[in-house]
Amino acid sequence: MERLFCDLHIHSCLSPCGDDDMTPANICGMAALKGLQMIAVTDHNTAGNLPAVQRCCDAYGLLLIPGMEITTREEVHLLGYFPTVPEAVAFGEFVMSHLPKKKNRPEYFGHQRVMDEDDNQIAEEEHLLIGATDLSLAELTRIIRERGGVPVPAHINRGSNGLLVNLGFMPEGLDFTALEVWRALPCPQDVQIGKVILHSSDAHYLGDMLEPEITIGLEERSAEAFLRKLRRGRPEDTL
Numbered sequence: 001m002e003r004l005f006c007d008l009h010i011h012s013c014l015s016p017c018g019d020d021d022m023t024p025a026n027i028c029g030m031a032a033l034k035g036l037q038m039i040a041v042t043d044h045n046t047a048g049n050l051p052a053v054q055r056c057c058d059a060y061g062l063l064l065i066p067g068m069e070i071t072t073r074e075e076v077h078l079l080g081y082f083p084t085v086p087e088a089v090a091f092g093e094f095v096m097s098h099l100p101k102k103k104n105r106p107e108y109f110g111h112q113r114v115m116d117e118d119d120n121q122i123a124e125e126e127h128l129l130i131g132a133t134d135l136s137l138a139e140l141t142r143i144i145r146e147r148g149g150v151p152v153p154a155h156i157n158r159g160s161n162g163l164l165v166n167l168g169f170m171p172e173g174l175d176f177t178a179l180e181v182w183r184a185l186p187c188p189q190d191v192q193i194g195k196v197i198l199h200s201s202d203a204h205y206l207g208d209m210l211e212p213e214i215t216i217g218l219e220e221r222s223a224e225a226f227l228r229k230l231r232r233g234r235p236e237d238t239l
Contacts, residue, residue: 005212006038008065009200015043016110016130019205023119024049026206028056035212040065042079044129045099047092048114050085055117065223069154070095072137077154077161080144083224091147098133141174150230158182177233196230
C-alpha cells in the first residue's frame with residue numbers, strides 16, 4: 001500500500017471560471033512544486049484539456065485521475081472519475097450533446113481555452129460549458145458507472161450546487177460509495193457512513209491547489225486502483 005498526496009478536484013483554463021494561468025503545464029508544475037503525487041483535473045462538463053494534462057503529468061511523474069465535473073438537470077455538481085483519458089474524453093463528448101446549445105460569451109463568463117502541453121492555446125471552446133445538462137442525477141450516475149467510471153457528488157455541503165444544499169437530502173437508490181465533503185463547513189455524519197470521503201481544493205487558481213496534506217492509500221499507483229478503492233466504499237478511508 002502506497003499513500004499519495006493528492007488534490008482530486010482542479011479546474012483548468014478550459015472551465016470558464018478557471019483562471020487563464022490554470023494551464024496543463026502550470027497545474028502539473030505547481031502540483032510537483034507543492035509535493036503532490038496524484039491529481040485530478042475536473043473541468044465543467046468537458047475533458048478537453050485532459051490529453052495535455054496527461055502528457056504534463058507524465059513529464060512530472062504525477063498520477064493523473066481523469067475526471068470532469070458535470071452539472072445535472074437538478075443543477076447538482078457530480079464528479080466523474082474514469083480509468084483513462086480517452087474514456088473521459090468520450091464521456092465529455094457525450095455530455096456536450098446534452099448541454100443547452102448556447103455560445104460562450106468570454107467577456108461575461110470567461111474564456112474556455114484548450115491547450116497543449118507547452119502552454120499553447122490550440123482552440124477555444126465556443127459552446128458554453130457551465131450550464132446544466134438535461135440529464136438527471138440518477139441518469140448521470142448510472143451512465144458514468146456503465147462507462148467504467150465512478151460518480152462522486154461534489155462538495156455536497158457547500159454552495160447551491162452541493163447535493164445536500166441543493167436537494168436537502170441524500171437520494172435513496174443511487175448507492176454512492178464516495179462523497180466529496182468541503183472541510184471548512186459542517187456536514188452530517190450519517191450521510192458519510194460507509195463512504196470514502198474526499199477532501200479537495202476545487203481550485204480555480206494555482207494558489208488554491210492543496211498543499212501536501214491529504215493522502216490516499218492505493219494498492220498500486222494507477223487510476224484503476226483509485227477507482228477500485230472508491231467502489232469499495234470503506235468508511236475508514238477518510239482523506
